[in-house]
Amino acid sequence: MLLHGFAASTDDLNAAVELVSAAAPFRHLKTPGGRPMSAAMTSCGACGWYSDSSGYRYEPLDPLTGRPWPLMPDAFAVLARRSASAAGFGEFFAPDTCLVNRYESGARMGAHRDADERDFSQPIVSVTLGAAATFLWYGTRRSGSPTRVRLEPGDVLVWGGAARKGYHAVGSPEQDLFGAGVRINLTFRKAL
Ligand code: MD6
Numbered sequence: 001m002l003l004h005g006f007a008a009s010t011d012d013l014n015a016a017v018e019l020v021s022a023a024a025p026f027r028h029l030k031t032p033g034g035r036p037m038s039a040a041m042t043s044c045g046a047c048g049w050y051s052d053s054s055g056y057r058y059e060p061l062d063p064l065t066g067r068p069w070p071l072m073p074d075a076f077a078v079l080a081r082r083s084a085s086a087a088g089f090g091e092f093f094a095p096d097t098c099l100v101n102r103y104e105s106g107a108r109m110g111a112h113r114d115a116d117e118r119d120f121s122q123p124i125v126s127v128t129l130g131a132a133a134t135f136l137w138y139g140t141r142r143s144g145s146p147t148r149v150r151l152e153p154g155d156v157l158v159w160g161g162a163a164r165k166g167y168h169a170v171g172s173p174e175q176d177l178f179g180a181g182v183r184i185n186l187t188f189r190k191a192l
């Protein structure tokens with residue numbers, strides 16, 4: 001479900017991204033095959049998503065700093081819970097991690113599905129800040145022509161149930177006349 005403009009006060013969220021990334025810097029993780037990902041990532045919460053030659057997984061400590069990931073900011077947790085509720089997933093969505101993706105010009109995310117979590121009964125809440133981008137929904141197969149959804153800053157995408165393991169991808173951030181356009185994506189999950 002797309003909740004258009006649901007994240008109304010994006011200033012609070014952007015400030016929280018600054019706090020999180022001051023403690024756990026954005027970095028370009030490598031795929032298990034050794035290729036750097038074009039989106040820069042960090043996490044907050046009880047664990048953080050990670051990838052290197054050992055595979056995709058959730059880590060309780062940030063391997064870059066050796067410290068726990070930053071606490072989930074209240075503004076993040078409140079928005080995630082309100083979004084899941086508005087999309088019909090109940091009042092009690094309590095994500096234990098938020099992956100923060102930063103897409104600079106040309107960065108994108110290829111087709112994948114989110115399958116490193118333990119609890120697929122819980123939805124995923126995904127928030128777009130900064131620049132817009134096109135979201136591509138493939139569904140049960142990685143191939144075929146995807147459904148395209150334009151995600152604008154303040155948009156919240158919630159999915160779960162039968163769609164929880166669907167394949168999806170994200171295009172590069174739209175650039176303005178001056179070539180500026182960085183998209184931040186917050187992806188909340190119950191991973192542990
Ligand atoms: C992005 N999002 O929007 C990347 N995954 O930049 C995802 O890969 C994603 O938005 C699972 C559920 C929602 C998402």
Ligand code: FE
Pocket residue numbers: 112113114168
């Ligand atoms: Fe995903």
